[in-house]
Amino acid sequence: MAFQVILKKPKSLTQREFTYCPGCTHGIIHRLVAEVLDELGIREKTIAVAPIGCSVFAYHFFNTDATVAAHGRAPAVATGMKRARPDLYVFTYQGDGDLAAIGTAE
Secondary structure (H helix, E strand, O other): OOOOOOOOOOOOEOOOOOOOOOOOOHHHHHHHHHHHHHHHOOHHHEEEEEEOOHHHHHHHHEOOEEEEEOOOOHHHHHHHHHHHOOOOEEEEOOOHHHHHHHHHHO
């Protein structure tokens, strides 16, 4: 019986293994985001912005340009990047504490 490859690792993910804690869903979310980037064909024109915390490791795993923002400030950084480079796709990858707790004050 021959095996058939149904799913491959998205090109928008690096070859690094995830280092998140067991049970953490960051890896699943990374894969979903990477699949969308691949499907839309925008990986090479995309910048990821991740803040301090567990989300900061996103730059290790996404095969895109990436930068780090201060805690709770990823949307402000991403907005500035998009205004400076409207031709690029910019997204933030934030955890719940950064986005909903600290980031709410922004």
